[in-house]
Structure formats: C-alpha cells, structure tokens
Amino acid sequence: MNENELFLDLNVGLPLDIDQYKKAGDFDKAIKLIDELLTKGVNDTHLRNSLILQKEIMKRTVYDYPHTMDDALRILKDKNDSFTMEDLERYMDEKRFSWVYINKEIRILDRFDGCLLRYEDYRKKINEYKDINIEDTDRYKMISKIKSQGHLEHKIRITHSIKIKDEYFKKGMKVTVHIPIPKVCEHQKDIVIEKCSDNPIISDENHKYRTVCFKKEMNENETFFVTYSYTSYYDYIDLNKYVPEECDIKEYLNEEYPHIVFTDHLRKLTADITKDCDNDLGKAKAIYDYITLNMNYSFQPAYFIRDNIPEYTVNNLRGDCGFFALTFITMCRIAGIPAHFESGLYVGKDDVGAHDWAKFYIKPFGWLYADPSFGVGSRMGNDEESRKYFFGNLDYERMTANSGYYPKFEIEKKYFSNDPFDNQTGEIETDERGLRDTETQHSITGEYYD
Numbered sequence: 001m002n003e004n005e006l007f008l009d010l011n012v013g014l015p016l017d018i019d020q021y022k023k024a025g026d027f028d029k030a031i032k033l034i035d036e037l038l039t040k041g042v043n044d045t046h047l048r049n050s051l052i053l054q055k056e057i058m059k060r061t062v063y064d065y066p067h068t069m070d071d072a073l074r075i076l077k078d079k080n081d082s083f084t085m086e087d088l089e090r091y092m093d094e095k096r097f098s099w100v101y102i103n104k105e106i107r108i109l110d111r112f113d114g115c116l117l118r119y120e121d122y123r124k125k126i127n128e129y130k131d132i133n134i135e136d137t138d139r140y141k142m143i144s145k146i147k148s149q150g151h152l153e154h155k156i157r158i159t160h161s162i163k164i165k166d167e168y169f170k171k172g173m174k175v176t177v178h179i180p181i182p183k184v185c186e187h188q189k190d191i192v193i194e195k196c197s198d199n200p201i202i203s204d205e206n207h208k209y210r211t212v213c214f215k216k217e218m219n220e221n222e223t224f225f226v227t228y229s230y231t232s233y234y235d236y237i238d239l240n241k242y243v244p245e246e247c248d249i250k251e252y253l254n255e256e257y258p259h260i261v262f263t264d265h266l267r268k269l270t271a272d273i274t275k276d277c278d279n280d281l282g283k284a285k286a287i288y289d290y291i292t293l294n295m296n297y298s299f300q301p302a303y304f305i306r307d308n309i310p311e312y313t314v315n316n317l318r319g320d321c322g323f324f325a326l327t328f329i330t331m332c333r334i335a336g337i338p339a340h341f342e343s344g345l346y347v348g349k350d351d352v353g354a355h356d357w358a359k360f361y362i363k364p365f366g367w368l369y370a371d372p373s374f375g376v377g378s379r380m381g382n383d384e385e386s387r388k389y390f391f392g393n394l395d396y397e398r399m400t401a402n403s404g405y406y407p408k409f410e411i412e413k414k415y416f417s418n419d420p421f422d423n424q425t426g427e428i429e430t431d432e433r434g435l436r437d438t439e440t441q442h443s444i445t446g447e448y449y450d
Contacts, residue, residue, distance in 0.1 A: 137383070164428060165440060174430060176213065178426060183207060188398075209408060234393075249361055265311065321357065322421070329360075344424060407422070
C-alpha cells in the first residue's frame with residue numbers, strides 16, 4: 001500500500017483526548033497516546049489511518065517551526081538592532097507569518113522573515129525598500145506585451161537535480177527518485193529531454209503527473225538530474241469578447257479529498273460572495289476578487305501538515321500559491337464551475353521556483369486560467385492591472401508538470417511523499433521510508449534561449 005493513500009482519511013479526525021493534546025501543542029503526549037491505541041489495535045480502518053497520519057504530521061510540524069521567540073528576535077536584530085520583542089509580537093498579531101504551540105512553547109515558521117518582506121514598513125526598516133514605478137517592472141511590461149501582441153513565447157531550458165544529504169546516505173541504499181518534467185498542455189510544446197542520469201523511466205508526455213524516475217541501489221551517494229527544454233507560449237484571451245454561456249461539461253465539479261471539501265462554512269461563504277452574479281464568469285471573478293482583494297501572501301509550512309487548506313485560508317485570510325489555488329478551485333466547484341489544479345514551476349529570467357495555479361471552465365472560452373497567488377501579490381504591490389490580468393489569463397513563465405493535486409506517479413511510491421499534494425521539487429524514497437525535505441537537497445536552474 002502507498003502510505004500517501006492514508007491522506008484520504010485525513011478528515012476523519014482524532015479521538016477527543018488525543019485531539020485536545022494536539023491542539024494544545026503537547027505533541028509528545030498525543031503521539032504517546034496514539035502509539036498506545038495502535039498497540040491495542042483499532043478495528044476502524046479509517047480511524048487507524050488517521051492516527052498513523054496525524055502522528056507523522058506532528059513529527060513533521062516540529063521541523064517546519066524551528067524558531068523560538070528568542071531565535072526569531074535574534075534573526076530580526078541581525079537585520080536591524082532596533083527590533084524589539086514588541087515588534088515581533090505585533091507582526092504575529094497582524095498574522096504576517098505562521099506560528100504554533102509545540103510542547104507548551106511558541107514556535108515560529110522557518111521562513112518567517114521571508115513573509116515579512118512582503119510588507120513595505122518592514123522593508124523600509126531593514127533598508128530594502130525601493131520606490132518602484134509599476135509600469136517599469138518586468139511583469140507589467142510582459143503583460144502589456146501579451147495583451148498588445150496577442151501571443152508571446154520563449155524557449156526555456158531547465159536543469160533539475162536532487163540528492164540525499166551525505167549525513168543520511170548509507171551504502172547499499174535502494175532508492176526510487178522522481179523529478180517532475182513538463183507535460184504536453186495548452187501552453188507547452190517542443191518538449192525534449194536533453195540529458196539525465198542513467199536508466200531513466202520517463203512518464204508518457206500526457207501523464208497527469210509527469211516525472212522522470214530512477215531506481216537504483218547506490219554504493220556511493222550521487223546526484224540524480226535531468227535537463228530538458230521546451231517552448232512556453234501564451235495566447236491572450238479577452239474576456240469581454242463573448243457573453244458567457246451555460247456550462248456544458250460535468251468534470252471537475254465534485255469534492256476531491258482530502259482538501260477540496262465542501263464544508264458548510266465554504267458553502268455559505270461561496271453563496272454570499274456570488275449572490276449578485278448573473279453567470280458563471282461573474283461568479284468565478286467574484287471568488288477571485290474575494291481572495292485577491294482580502295488575503296495576504298505568506299509562506300506556509302509543508303502542505304503535509306495541514307488538515308484542510310481552503311478552510312485555513314478563508315479563516316486566516318492568508319496563504320501561498322497552493323493555498324489560494326485550492327481555495328479558488330473548491331469555491332468554484334461549490335458554485336457549479338468546473339475547476340482543477342495545475343502546478344510545476346515558475347520560470348522567470350533570474351529565478352525558478354515551485355508554483356501552483358488554477359484552471360476553470362467557462363463556455364464559450366473553454367478552459368481559462370486563474371493565478372490568485374500572483375493576483376494577491378499584485379495587489380500587495382499596488383499593481384491593479386496585473387491583478388485583473390491573472391483572472392482568465394496566464395504568462396509564459398511556467399513549467400507545467402501536473403494537471404491535478406495529490407499526485408499518483410506512473411512508477412508508484414510506497415512511502416510518505418515529502419510533498420503529498422504537489423510534484424515540484426522532486427521525491428526520494430528508500431526501501432524503508434520516504435525522505436523528508438530536511439534529508440535531501442535539490443537545485444533547479446533555468447534559462448531562456450532562442
């Protein structure tokens with residue numbers, strides 16, 4: 001059995017006593033009670049799955065929240081010695097980054113200082129503020145060019161590598177390695193695997209979660225890699241060109257556990273947001289506007305440890321690209337609009353990183369794109385034109401590897417994934433267990449070429 005199938009029972013929950021210890025941050029006690037219960041035996045398969053999964057979630061939470069309050073203050077003081085504990089507490093109260101209680105102590109997200117960089121007052125305090133003319137930014141220029149020309153494309157080459165950190169390597173390890181590669185889709189063509197590690201198993205170009213896979217017994221630690229090239233292109237869609245019609249497809253309308261779940265809260269909120277809309281395009285735009293005008297971008301811990309991503313997002317009015325995309329998709333489906341997840345990489349001229357976005361279906365346009373994360377970021381950067389653009393349209397700075405979330409690879413995994421909902425930075429598992437992000441290292445570099 002693939003351990004990742006346990007996530008289908010993520011929403012089962014925990015017995016009351018264990019749940020209370022977990023919510024109080026007493027992970028040691030909660031895990032102790034889970035072990036005792038599993039030792040006695042649990043006849044309810046779904047509850048047993050939830051217990052095993054929640055135990056792993058608590059263990060991983062510790063890695064994602066490494067900083068104490070004193071640690072975090074020292075990090076801030078390294079940037080500007082005038083920071084005080086009151087500043088840190090104010091940032092916490094303003095929900096600028098995520099924190100949790102673990103074993104009766106406040107612990108702060110690993111990348112909390114990266115979250116703070118989204119805020120102008122913080123950037124000014126650490127002397128990283130620049131007064132930028134929006135029309136001079138690369139993104140604004142790119143969007144203007146796409147809209148004026150109707151079509152843009154670039155040839156892109158990416159090298160992606162992953163290896164086990166030396167301290168976790170053991171001679172004779174049998175490993176299965178997955179690295180995401182581009183799949184055929186509406187805005188990618190001319191895909192070529194130029195070179196890679198020996199004996200690759202390459203998924204079909206239309207596979208929903210495309211990877212190159214390596215299976216090997218290693219006597220020495222080595223780096224697994226793939227270099228691929230493709231053409232990324234995009235055609236601008238003017239949403240004012242046609243009057244939207246009634247939806248004529250029935251796919252991508254249902255719940256999709258564990259995160260695309262139609263809770264009572266999400267049903268009510270979606271109804272409130274869309275109550276004055278006359279058609280599906282208006283409903284989808286109202287959902288997009290609600291997210292992008294009311295929420296702030298904030299780095300998140302590993303998706304592995306979140307119980308219900310859309311509920312978290314609307315309750316806290318913050319998230320990252322995957323959180324915003326899953327929330328948009330869930331609310332669209334509740335409103336009767338087909339929608340699904342896409343992910344892979346953001347590939348800018350000087351930066352490559354993991355990214356998620358959404359697709360939704362409106363007749364007569366067909367499938368349209370929405371990138372609520374870029375929409376939120378545009379609003380936070382006072383770029384209203386870009387915020388509006390990313391409803392219905394996309395850019396060419398993408399590598400799409402997945403046309404859904406919760407990936408099931410062609411060469412199936414056996415153990416917990418490092419990221420069970422995305423296929424972006426690569427996965428390694430041994431013949432004993434799946435390796436976590438803290439046990440591997442990866443590199444992704446890209447270039448535009450003609």
